[in-house]
Amino acid sequence: MSLIKCEKLTLGYDGRAIVENLNFVVNAGNYLCIVGENGSGKSTLMKALLGLCKPISGSITFGDGLKKNGIGYLPQQTVVQRDFPASVYEVVLSGCLNSCGFSPFFAQKHRAMARKNMELLGITKLAGRCYRELSGGQQQRVLLARALCASSRLLLLDEPVTGLDPKITHDMYSLISKLNKSGITVIMISHDISAAAGNASHILHISHTPLFFGTSSDYLQSDIGKKFAAADVNGVAGVNGVGAETANRGTRK
Amino acid sequence: MIDKLIYYYSNYPTIRYSTVVLALVSLCAALLGVTLVLKRFSMIGDGLSHVAFGATSIATAASFTPMYIALPFTTVAAVLLLRRRVGAKIQGDSAIAMLSAGSLAFGYIVLNLFPSSSSNVSGDACSSLFGSASILGIKRSDVIICAILAISVLAVFIFFYNRIFAVTFDESFASATGTNAGFYNTLIAVITGIVIVTAMNMVGALLISALITFPALSAMRVFRTFKGVMICSACISVACSLIGTIVCLLASTPVGPTIAIANILAFGIFSLTGWITRGRTAKNTNQ
Ligand SMILES: Nc1ncnc2c1ncn2[C@@H]1O[C@H](COP(=O)(O)OP(=O)(O)OP(=O)(O)O)[C@@H](O)[C@H]1O
Ligand SMILES: [Mg+2]
Numbered sequence: 361m362s363l364i365k366c367e368k369l370t371l372g373y374d375g376r377a378i379v380e381n382l383n384f385v386v387n388a389g390n391y392l393c394i395v396g397e398n399g400s401g402k403s404t405l406m407k408a409l410l411g412l413c414k415p416i417s418g419s420i421t422f423g424d425g426l427k428k429n430g431i432g433y434l435p436q437q438t439v440v441q442r443d444f445p446a447s448v449y450e451v452v453l454s455g456c457l458n459s460c461g462f463s464p465f466f467a468q469k470h471r472a473m474a475r476k477n478m479e480l481l482g483i484t485k486l487a488g489r490c491y492r493e494l495s496g497g498q499q500q501r502v503l504l505a506r507a508l509c510a511s512s513r514l515l516l517l518d519e520p521v522t523g524l525d526p527k528i529t530h531d532m533y534s535l536i537s538k539l540n541k542s543g544i545t546v547i548m549i550s551h552d553i554s555a556a557a558g559n560a561s562h563i564l565h566i567s568h569t570p571l572f573f574g575t576s577s578d579y580l581q582s583d584i585g586k587k588f589a590a591a592d593v594n595g596v597a598g599v600n601g602v603g604a605e606t607a608n609r610g611t612r613k
Numbered sequence: 614m615i616d617k618l619i620y621y622y623s624n625y626p627t628i629r630y631s632t633v634v635l636a637l638v639s640l641c642a643a644l645l646g647v648t649l650v651l652k653r654f655s656m657i658g659d660g661l662s663h664v665a666f667g668a669t670s671i672a673t674a675a676s677f678t679p680m681y682i683a684l685p686f687t688t689v690a691a692v693l694l695l696r697r698r699v700g701a702k703i704q705g706d707s708a709i710a711m712l713s714a715g716s717l718a719f720g721y722i723v724l725n726l727f728p729s730s731s732s733n734v735s736g737d738a739c740s741s742l743f744g745s746a747s748i749l750g751i752k753r754s755d756v757i758i759c760a761i762l763a764i765s766v767l768a769v770f771i772f773f774y775n776r777i778f779a780v781t782f783d784e785s786f787a788s789a790t791g792t793n794a795g796f797y798n799t800l801i802a803v804i805t806g807i808v809i810v811t812a813m814n815m816v817g818a819l820l821i822s823a824l825i826t827f828p829a830l831s832a833m834r835v836f837r838t839f840k841g842v843m844i845c846s847a848c849i850s851v852a853c854s855l856i857g858t859i860v861c862l863l864a865s866t867p868v869g870p871t872i873a874i875a876n877i878l879a880f881g882i883f884s885l886t887g888w889i890t891r892g893r894t895a896k897n898t899n900q
Pocket of ligand 1: 396398399400402404405436
């Protein structure tokens with residue numbers, strides 16, 4: 361049975377559809393990369409998978425005993441107040457909350473899990489530092505560690521490499537591949553087609569309607585894939601202007 | 614000086630209770646304050662205390678126990694304000710301003726139209742706004758209710774500490790991983806209402822903001838972890854309330870303003886400490 365199955369999914373806000381008629385499946389161990397231009401509804405799809413926004417129609421089915429709150433999530437933007445006092449360890453540990461059940465406090469095993477994931481991402485030395493005083497790449501690792509604490513089965517990563525330098529970006533991708541090889545299913549949003557196609561096992565390309573769903577190698581052979589990958593290489597954004605609403609991006613929370 | 618304090622404390626049981634309850638209320642306000650300041654809701658204490666003032670005047674006019682009317686009114690107002698969705702027609706700060714001015718105007722009119730038995734309008738208004746003139750003015754019945762409320766708020770905070778952190782730090786991640794953010798936001802709103810009504814009886818409507826914001830801001834000058842800030846702001850708040858109480862016994866100053874001034878002084882001290890330690894660590898890392 362597949363981990364996630366979406367059938368005839370239509371998503372949008374206030375009854376206004378943004379993506380229509382999405383059909384795809386994610387099996388355990390897959391590495392799915394979602395691509396598409398700004399405003400095409402990638403983040404919206406991810407929020408729907410997390411149950412943060414309700415689909416207009418269609419269905420999302422979880423299989424394999426995956427629970428809705430058993431998903432690790434790395435948001436696109438984390439709006440943290442500039443002066444928020446929180447140590448790296450506190451942030452990572454807060455990812456364990458969904459396995460606490462009704463207990464109000466963290467158990468020893470949660471602390472161990474937080475330490476293990478910090479070790480895995482190489483941020484053990486930062487444990488006592490204030491989250492807000494870290495660099496963007498370090499913050500991203502902290503949030504990835506938190507996501508790992510929330511789930512050891514499925515990770516949803518919304519543009520995990522935005523704002524990172526080429527070396528850290530490369531490190532981040534190999535880290536995600538490593539996690540995927542260790543058995544974690546990954547769904548990632550990315551604008552970096554070449555890296556995405558190189559790492560991911562499957563690609564979902566969405567615009568107002570889904571343009572492509574299949575394996576990475578098939579994607580690079582397809583017309584849309586060729587066009588998009590070429591645009592990516594030339595540094596030109598926005599291949600076909602369906603519903604590109606880049607301007608909205610800054611005002612969203 | 615010490616003799617005078619011992620004399621007060623051994624002869625007036627009310628003073629003993631009031632001291633304890635003031636400390637408890639300050640503790641709750643400080644804990645809550647950390648969350649409110651971080652959620653950018655520092656002004657909510659001010660706004661809601663005016664709602665509580667309006668409700669209290671109705672109660673005084675109808676000769677009810679003020680608490681029974683102020684508590685539900687303020688809590689409902691708190692829930693309405695804190696649970697507003699992003700993108701609502703009227704922004705949060707404007708909503709607070711409207712509600713607070715409206716309740717203040719309404720409350721003062723009610724006080725004037727239906728004067729209570731004491732028929733001392735400005736006296737009533739003054740004690741609602743600035744708190745009892747002396748610590749002896751705090752009533753025993755108030756003290757008991759306040760103690761019960763303060764202890765329950767404290768219990769909620771200890772019990773839900775981790776979840777409150779998660780919801781304050783990153784609401785969308787918290788709800789994505791199954792924490793019911795809506796519930797905790799409502800919980801925080803209800804606690805805000807309770808703390809404000811309780812504190813209003815003690816320090817007066819206009820000075821509650823001092824209890825809520827100063828300890829949290831002072832603690833944030835020095836500490837960089839959530840737990841550190843929580844614990845430090847609780848300690849600052851209790852210390853300031855005890856010092857304030859003692860000063861107002863010795864110098865016969867009004868309770869609320871004295872405690873507020875103590876908090877302001879603490880803020881000064883912590884800012885200075887933060888500035889000095891920050892400067893030093895910056896130098897150390899440069900070497
Ligand atoms: N909370 C919201 N309410 C109403 N409309 C929204 C909301 N969030 C996003 N939208 C709209 O939905 C559309 C898709 O947004 P979404 O965030 O899913 O885009 P995206 O594919 O993630 O884009 P990007 O590459 O810029 O991250 C946009 O047109 C946006 O304006
Ligand atoms: Mg997005």
